[in-house]
Amino acid sequence: MPSFARVLPDKAGDRALDYIIPPHMAEMVAPGSRVKVPLRARLLQGTVLEVLEDSDVPGLKEIHEVMGGQPLILPKLFELARWISDYYCCSLEAAMSCLLPQVVRQAQVSAKKRNFARALREITDDDLEKLAAKAPRQADALNAVQQAGKPTAITELCQTAGVSEGVFRTLEEKGWIAIEQEEVARDPHAGDTFIPTQDLELNEEQALALEAVKVAIASPTPPRPILLFGVTGSGKTEIYLQSIKAVLAQGRSALVLVPEISLTPQTVERFKARFAALQQEVAVLHSHLAAGERHDEWYKVRSGKAKIVIGARSAVFAPLESPGIIIVDEEHESSYKQEETPRYNARDVAVLRAQREGCPIVLGSATPSIESWHNVQNGKYQLVRLAQRVDDRKMPVIRIVDMRKTTKGGESAFSPPLVTAIESRLKKGEQTILFLNRRGFSTTMLCEVCGHVCECPNCSVALTYHRDASQLACHICGHTERAPKVCPECRDPGIRHAGIGTQKVEDIVRKIFPKARIARMDADAMSRKDAYRLTLGAFKKGEIDILVGTQMIAKGLHFPNVTLVGIINADLGLHVPDFRAGERTFQLLTQVAGRAGRGEMEGEVLVQSYTPTSPSIQFARHHDFEGFVEQEMEFRERFHFPPFSRMVLVTVRSESREKAEFTTQTFVRRLREVTPEGIAVSEATPAPLEKAKGYYRFQTALRGTSTRAMSRAVQTVLHALPLPEDVFIVADVDPVQLM
Known part of the structure; x- marks a missing residue:
């Protein structure tokens, strides 16, 4: 009796399709599996949403291939994607794309394998002498295998013995050694040495803060998020480290988010040094890793080898089976907000994930966001203070x-x-x-004679002068051009940098x-x-x-x-x-x-x-x-800005200014027809940065007390409003930038 799978193909809209699961794939296909499926004349990759006992769709095709062996997306992350789709006004397919790094999602890279050599029998000095008399290079190679005493990469043995790989192939043919392929992790920190460190002695404030986190770790019910409000240099990182140690002792894992890639090296150094003594694997996930490194680090987490994950925004979706704590460092940072669809805020997603995983979350900052402070005041978050720097500095x-x-x-x-x-x-x-x-x-090139400013042809901004390359560059769209020696308008040579x-x-x-x-x-x-x-x-x-x-x-x-x-x-x-x-x-x-x-x-x-x-x-x-x-x-309260209201910013863009303006005006009119009372919809106005990357941009903002009510109103209009081909609409829920 065949079984069926409901698959959401990549980049094919939000329409899920049913496929037959071939009998030999029955044990491999489950919700969260990545598969290849036929769609018209193409093979598309997709995600299995659910496995069905029956389907009433006629003429179904079979799944072509299962990718990755095991389901790549954990059930709780699956539900998180559904929530993101509903809350942040985006398609389920767009939300699902966040859950896996591109290199894993597209199966662009496979595990790296290397040839290892091991001795098949005991090698004596007499064996080496006899072999050296006939084939000295083979003897050197065999001696290198013997000295290694364990399976060793042939590339390393070649360097040790000063021979080519072919010599080892000859030894394999003669029955001296076996050559086997093994997977080798591409570690971005393979060349680094981390000297193990011990827990630091905590001052009174730190000890109280750690105790509050430990109480949350031991809580049988999902605890309130903890806002760790500590001045700069107050020792917040030490609280993180010792909290994670307590979680690891329970056999659970930890997720640490940092806002900038530039913070990752120093954070990784401290964490790897602290947990080196416990021989705990620390995985690092961020976009500056090479494709192979990102592939291997992600699979290190999915396989359960890594119990600690450190990363930037996208690491909130790290496939940890049972996180015991989630830490968001510098929780106020705007870089936790993704500025392209799906426009999620990793801090807020982390709070929701912690609630669903039943684990504590610690939000650390010397300057908490207004939203987080408001949540402390209304009792949603627990406040823990570190008012002094360590060592009374x-x-x-x-x-x-x-x-x-x-x-x-x-x-x-x-x-x-x-x-x-x-x-x-x-x-x-x-x-x-x-x-x-x-x-x-x-920041600009300005002509003092005619007042001409060199501006980007694609954006409403002045071009920035970069002297190293002697060029003007736009930091919005990336446009570059040679810096002029005379004014492009009046030809005066007095054009200067301002x-x-x-x-x-x-x-x-x-x-x-x-x-x-x-x-x-x-x-x-x-x-x-x-x-x-x-x-x-x-x-x-x-x-x-x-x-x-x-x-x-x-x-x-x-x-x-x-x-x-x-x-x-x-x-x-x-x-x-x-x-x-x-x-x-x-x-x-x-x-x-x-x-x-x-x-x-x-x-x-x-x-x-x-x-x-x-x-x-x-x-x-x-x-x-x-x-x-x-x-x-x-x-904020006087003018009804967040956190005293919720906001959705809708931006319409088009290469035609008139189309962008007209579409926004139409959208506002339709929106006002479907929004319930208590939601204010602003007029259609040009964005503060009116033109960006060749597109004119108009905006409208919704403000109210219910984000879901606003999101659903926006989605209702989006689904019903026909758009010209060159007009695009983006809804940004809880925006952090209004430009």
Whole structure:
């Protein structure tokens, strides 16, 4: 009696199709299996949604192939995908695509295999002497096998004996050795040495925090999420490490999310060093791994070999069978939000996954998101505080430099106080971090004669000048062009670079401090695979005096010899049309400032600002998170912004401005017809960044108390509204960026 499978083919819409399961595949096909199925004249990959005893669809075809042997998607992750599809207004197929790395989903890479040689019988010195008289190279090879004493890769034996692989083939033919293929893991950290470390002694606050986490671990019912609110340098990572140790003792696993790939090397080093003594496998999942490495790390988790997973946003879907704890470090970070379909927030998905797995989740931050703080206030989250730095180290002194007085109307990257402070650190052999959240050399090219600004042809932004390549680049769409030597409009040779980027900061620093060892960390400088790790390693060893960078150096990094942090332009993200601008600025300043004074020496932070009286800057200056939150919450509540309402942002884009505007207006009209009371729908307006990647963009925002009600209203209109071929609509639930 044949059985049937309901399969969701990739990129074929959201329509599931029934297929016959051939008898020889019956034991291999289950919900979550990846299969190849015929669809018209093609073979498509797809996911098995369920196995059926019967199907009333006539003329069914058979499944062509089962991929991966075992079901790749765990049942609880299956349900998580269904929730994402419903909540984030996306197709089930789009949600399912998140669950597997592309290299696993497409079966693009197979396990790496190498030939290993082992002796088939005892090899005596007499055997080697006799063989050496006739075939000295074979004797050298056989001796290498004997010395190894265990199955060893032939590539290694060839190097040891100084012979080719063919010599070992001859020994196999003569019956001396056996050559067998074995799978070899492609480990991204294979060349690294991790010195085992022991648990650190906790102070009183840390001990209380750890006890609160252990109580949650032991809870028979799903505990409330824990918000670990700890100032920078308060020892949150040590709480994570000892909490995971308690979970491993119960035979369960742990998942750790970090917001940036740049944080991963240092985090991996600490975790691998701590758990080396327990011989626990730590798997790393992020997009900068090579395809083979990502394949092997994922399968290491799926097979149960790795009990600890560390990774960026997509690691929230790591196939851990029974996680005992989930940790989200720097939970406030906007990089946890995916900016393409499905637009999920990994922090929020992690909270839901922890609830469904019945395990505790710890959300750690020195500057929690307003949403998480609101959840503490209404009792949804449990608050655990770390108010002091470890070893009673002082918080860094933050000084504000009013650039309106310092530069006297001109443009300057460095104020005299910052130059003096850097000189002082260089003399003492201490290190400095200079932060500017804008890459490139100059932000614009401007003609002083006619006022022409070089703009991107695809986006509503000025092109950024990159001096290294002598080109202009758009950081939205990637468009590049040669930097002009004369104005494209009036042909005047006086066209100049305006604004400051990290490349220009680096250039100025090299001129002011020619003897200093300087490095830069931004998306341009860190394009090579190992660039993050090598640069951070050199900085940690003291081989770099001044590190210039963007937000990738702003959080989570621990360098005890850094005593000065200079923030070049603190106002950069403050004056944008987004209600979260003040919150993001406060968080970024606090996180960057927290890189100073993490060792024995006291730290200092110089914040250069043209609006020094901004609440974000003043509250950051005094390390006053709760003061900032109080005034920010008052503003949010008055204007009904999240967390006092929920939001869905709908963006319509088209190469035609008129079509984008008309479609958005039509969408708004239809939406207002189906939305229940209590949901406000804004007018159709141009997006703050009206044109991006060649498309004009119009938006409407829904605000109300029920996200599901808004999502369903949006989906109802989307399904009923016919769209021209060149018009696209995207719904962003709980947006973190309004641009």
